[in-house]
Amino acid sequence: MTDQPDLRHGDHRSADSSSSVVVDLKEYKQKKNPLPVTFHRRELDAILWIYGRMVGEGEWKDYAIDHMKDKAVFSVFKRSGEMPLFTIEKDPKLANKQGAYSVVNTNGMILKRGHELQQVLKVFDKVLKLVDK
Template identity: 85%
Template sequence: MTDQPDLRRGESRSAESSSSVVVDLKEYKQSKDPAPVTFHRRELDAILWIYGRMVGEGEWRDYAIDHLKDRAVFSVFKRSGEMPLFRIEKNPKLAAKQGAYCVINTHGVILKRGHELQQVLKVFNKALKLVEK
């Protein structure tokens, strides 16, 4: 079960020829398979608050959360069998550039992008309308 050739009868391996390397299993796993990007509790609270409001208004009905290697995605659906109406994405690689958070519509158009999730989620705020008597 080793990469070394079998020993003949009477031979022994010297300490110099066999090298023992101790590897930290946690570090090895992280280097081989990095942890996926996830939403933190505060981020999910803000997203689910908007989601609850929109469900109450009858506009949204279902959601999905994907934790991928490079980004986390919260998808919102009108019906579960359709394409998502909106995707709220967190991409840490863009944090220093355009901002880690963005809202994308069904057609793939970025509606809003920014460094703070609260500012990005303002795209879902309703605009006030002038009502005449």
């Protein structure tokens, strides 16, 4: 219902009338509920290749993928009931700054960050050894 009088057959409302605003429903929904950030197929292939290698070495046992509004996170676990050993994160807001991809350890320290996922995943190529005192 509007405060404007009814139109007679054949009459038109002017285009500049405030009540004749057309809104694209798809755009409106995307603004209200933006799609979550996800990993693309090639990104998942690279991550799962590293994951498979580390499982084969007995280092990792389980993983989880979270798609949130602001970032996507691939978490790897030694045991499923524990905190993740590492998280591989994709944050598009940082793409023009430090890089969208990062690897974070259990303590929250960023081990490597960059613009290309392949370069960031090279942090797992290093052989880490326990040093006894």
